[in-house]
Amino acid sequence: SQKIEQNSEALNIQEGKTATLTCNYTNYSPAYLQWYRQDPGRGPVFLLLIRENEKEKRKERLKVTFDTTLKQSLFHITASQPADSATYLCALVRGSQGNLIFGKGTKLSVKP
Amino acid sequence: EAGVTQSPTHLIKTRGQQATLRCSPISGHTSVYWYQQALGLGLQFLLWYDEGEERNRGNFPPRFSGRQFPNYSSELNVNALELEDSALYLCASSLGSGQAYNEQFFGPGTRLTVL
Numbered sequence: 001s002q003k004i005e006q007n008s009e010a011l012n013i014q015e016g017k018t019a020t021l022t023c024n025y026t027n028y029s030p031a032y033l034q035w036y037r038q039d040p041g042r043g044p045v046f047l048l049l050i051r052e053n054e055k056e057k058r059k060e061r062l063k064v065t066f067d068t069t070l071k072q073s074l075f076h077i078t079a080s081q082p083a084d085s086a087t088y089l090c091a092l093v094r095g096s097q098g099n100l101i102f103g104k105g106t107k108l109s110v111k112p
Numbered sequence: 113e114a115g116v117t118q119s120p121t122h123l124i125k126t127r128g129q130q131a132t133l134r135c136s137p138i139s140g141h142t143s144v145y146w147y148q149q150a151l152g153l154g155l156q157f158l159l160w161y162d163e164g165e166e167r168n169r170g171n172f173p174p175r176f177s178g179r180q181f182p183n184y185s186s187e188l189n190v191n192a193l194e195l196e197d198s199a200l201y202l203c204a205s206s207l208g209s210g211q212a213y214n215e216q217f218f219g220p221g222t223r224l225t226v227l
Contacts, residue, residue: 034215034216041200041223042220043116043218043219043221044202046216046218089154089155091155098160098168099157099170100145100147100157101157102155102156104154
């Protein structure tokens with residue numbers, strides 16, 4: 001079955017630095033991959049979606065890359081701020097629609 | 113525009129009882145998904161409904177069931193509650209299965225505690 005791993009449970013960085021989070025998957029390559037942010041006790045919030053034929057996607061301070069050869073996606077937050085502190089979830093779906101398979105998330109802490 | 117809403121916010125039940133959780137999707141969305149987020153386990157897919165039909169089911173026992181109503185709202189029922197059912201239950205909605213690359217919008221969740 002498909003597995004998705006976010007290989008850091010927690011990441012601590014200093015304000016202003018770039019945070020880089022990693023998502024790896026096994027088996028089949030998904031049609032697309034999504035990144036979500038989740039704050040404690042709240043539902044995930046959609047951030048970015050990247051399709052299998054896209055190498056990179058940007059939105060403001062966020063950047064996502066997708067390497068189907070390595071079966072890996074990287075999520076970058078540049079000029080990080082304490083308000084970026086949250087858990088970031090990687091998710092994929094096999095087809096063009098359907099339920100998401102989530103990684104366990106990486107808890108990012110940005111220290112002032 | 114109103115987001116995905118879920119009720120109740122918190123639900124406390126005892127072992128063996130039944131729980132009913134409700135979800136209203138964003139207007140115009142016809143797909144509803146249910147996920148369970150138990151401590152330390154991450155989000156696990158439960159059920160997917162679209163246009164009133166169950167499209168897919170996660171690896172959960174049959175005592176987890178649900179339905180989608182004609183107005184696309186949805187209900188999740190958990191029978192014969194067990195202690196390990198204690199979790200945050202999240203509902204998400206998206207445009208229908210005829211659309212490609214649907215991002216999912218999540219509600220705030222229902223915290224179910226089984227005593």
